Amino acid sequence: MKRIMKEYLLEAAALAVWLITLAGCSGSEVIQEEGSGQQESVTQQFTVVVESVGELFSQADSRRPISSVDPEQSFDKLSLIITRYESPAEVVYMKTLDGWSDTHNRVSVPWSQGDSRGRKAVVTLTGDECLENGRDYLVYAVGYQSGTYGGYEAFEGVKLGDNFSRTEIADVPEGGMAEEIFAGAESFHVHDGKIYPVASSEAEEEEAVVVLRRQVAGTFGYFTRIPAQYAGESVAAMQLVTTRKNRTVIFGGFRGVDDEENFRKENVINGMNPRTDYNAALAGSAVNNAFVVYRINLANWFPGNTSNSALPLDQNGDGYLDAEDTNWQIDTERYPDSSISLPAGTVFNDSFLVSVAMTEADIAAGLPTFQMQLLSANGKILKHWDVLLRDSEEEEQTVRTMVSLSDGNNGRAVVTVEDNPETEYCYSVVRNRLYTMGVKSQGQSYGEDEPIDMSQVDDLVLDSRHEWNAVNIIFF
Numbered sequence: 267m268k269r270i271m272k273e274y275l276l277e278a279a280a281l282a283v284w285l286i287t288l289a290g291c292s293g294s295e296v297i298q299e300e301g302s303g304q305q306e307s308v309t310q311q312f313t314v315v316v317e318s319v320g321e322l323f324s325q326a327d328s329r330r331p332i333s334s335v336d337p338e339q340s341f342d343k344l345s346l347i348i349t350r351y352e353s354p355a356e357v358v359y360m361k362t363l364d365g366w367s368d369t370h371n372r373v374s375v376p377w378s379q380g381d382s383r384g385r386k387a388v389v390t391l392t393g394d395e396c397l398e399n400g401r402d403y404l405v406y407a408v409g410y411q412s413g414t415y416g417g418y419e420a421f422e423g424v425k426l427g428d429n430f431s432r433t434e435i436a437d438v439p440e441g442g443m444a445e446e447i448f449a450g451a452e453s454f455h456v457h458d459g460k461i462y463p464v465a466s467s468e469a470e471e472e473e474a475v476v477v478l479r480r481q482v483a484g485t486f487g488y489f490t491r492i493p494a495q496y497a498g499e500s501v502a503a504m505q506l507v508t509t510r511k512n513r514t515v516i517f518g519g520f521r522g523v524d525d526e527e528n529f530r531k532e533n534v535i536n537g538m539n540p541r542t543d544y545n546a547a548l549a550g551s552a553v554n555n556a557f558v559v560y561r562i563n564l565a566n567w568f569p570g571n572t573s574n575s576a577l578p579l580d581q582n583g584d585g586y587l588d589a590e591d592t593n594w595q596i597d598t599e600r601y602p603d604s605s606i607s608l609p610a611g612t613v614f615n616d617s618f619l620v621s622v623a624m625t626e627a628d629i630a631a632g633l634p635t636f637q638m639q640l641l642s643a644n645g646k647i648l649k650h651w652d653v654l655l656r657d658s659e660e661e662e663q664t665v666r667t668m669v670s671l672s673d674g675n676n677g678r679a680v681v682t683v684e685d686n687p688e689t690e691y692c693y694s695v696v697r698n699r700l701y702t703m704g705v706k707s708q709g710q711s712y713g714e715d716e717p718i719d720m721s722q723v724d725d726l727v728l729d730s731r732h733e734w735n736a737v738n739i740i741f742f
Contacts, residue, residue: 310391312461312474314344315377316366316409316448318384340446341366344374344478345420346389346407347430348397351453354429355404359395360421363387366409397456405476408434408517409448415515416442433518433671433679437539444618449517450478480698481515481536485559485728486616488704491588491721492564493640494580502577502643503563504613504720506653507546507556508695509633512537512620518679519669533686534697536669537620548637549650556637560615566597567613576643586721587611612717614706621697623668629692638703638726651726653703655693666694700731 344366348359365373366385377386397403408420416439424430438444454461454474461474485506493501516536544554565571568578570593581591589611596608600615608614624635634652642648657663666686669679688694695701703726705716718726 308393308396310396310456310459310461311388312405312454312476313386313388314346314363314407314476314478315386316344316374316384316478317382318448318480341409341411341448342368343412343420344387344407344409344448346405346476347421347424348454349404349406349430351402351404355431357424357426357428357430358397358403359391360424360426361389362420396459397454397461399456399459401456403454403456404451405454406430406434406451407449407476407478409478410436411445411447414445415439415447432677433516435517435671436515438513438620440543444482444515444620446484446618447481447515448478449481450476452476481517483619483621483695483697483699483701484616485619485701486614486703486706487560487562487638488612488614488702488706488715488717489562489720490612490717491586491719492613493721494578494585494587496640496648499642499646499648500574500577501564501640501648503561503641505546505561505639505641506559506615507548507637507639508559508619508635509548509556509637510622510624510628510635510695511541511557512539512622513541514539515620516669516671516679518671519667519681533663533666533694534669535621535623535666535694536697537622537695538670540622547647548634549639549647559619559636560617562613562615563597564613566599567595568593569595574643587613609715612715619695619701621695623666623694624688624692626687629687629689632692634691635693635695636701636728651723652691653726653728654690655701655730656727657730663688666696696730698732702729702731703727 342365344363346361347357349355349357363373366387367374374385374387377384391397406421410418410420415436418436420434434449436447452463452475454463456462463472463474487504487506489504492504495501514537516538519534519536541557544556546556546558547554548556564578564587565576568580568587568591569575570579570581571577578587579591579593580587581593584590587594589609591611594610596604596606597613606614624633635655636653638651638653639647640649663686665683666688668682668684670682671677672680686694704718
């Protein structure tokens, strides 16, 4: 190719300009067409990876049911832009991959690297789309489900040639809920026509990859042997509440390069806009001062109470709701169409969460992050547990990373690291972390399941699993 270029440069200056443009793209392939001279077909490529571990439960239209042991993700759109890595940051490329989780159309394929798993796709630039040689770029991508977050569309209103200066955010709408959503960014450099992940020609063997990770947290609870009565009153429901909720997810500060915006740091909190629409109360409070995370209506799992349909039926009359009650069923309102498989006598619920930071003032006020409650049919709190945190990592998290927007909903993300003031009862909810009560086997091998026996509980413990890293857990 270089020999041909030199020959053309000697022959005509106009052809030289054309060839220099072609030299800006790598992976070129020469195509000989009948009746014409040689025509160059040129491309550049990089890989988009969505990192995920585990399976997914089904909820509404945005969460897929468990279908295999392969890693899956429950979203249909992955949108990305490429900007010049300079100011102003001109948008030079845009693309949306539709049907990301639909394995039939092969938009993405399974991916694994070490302990990480997920799905990937190769993005190919051709012709005028190719990036210029010797320049730096930033790739910015979001993976999401259509219709979630109030109909959020990534990079809405952005066009080729625009100067991109904002940080993407998604808002939980009024009456809505957080959903699974992924994002990531990476800086690229073009050398000898090929895209590399660092601004250096010394990394020529490295593959250009942008990795997307979950931008929300998640939690689930898995229980059995629930008391049918407490203090002489019938138990109608189990309810997990939290004292702090954020409405907005910030997709920023997550580039994988070694700089102050490295979002591979632990303990990252990227939520903002605190919610005040309280719909629950902590035990002992006369007013609503908490938010429902999830509610398990026991009559949906143990039906048949003809005297009061709002209450479960303890069919064998032993005082507990468990596998001895043959009226047990899965709550089909919550998990329709066999979207979850559970052993008899157990109950389950789950939720995604926007991350939130508990403050020193919250700690001083004695606020727990989470509280589990047993409720009567009229909503009275019969018993409660402030939920302890047990971190799966051996090292104590002495600092936390805060992502914020200094100009409200616009502008560039600000990343700061601060001392961690949290306690075992008052702790932050962290991005891309799974908080679990009970253990759910990945392979549906019930002998490995460990639902919490509520007949013997003195303390309820929430296990914190970083980056969803747990081999034998089913994740939603």
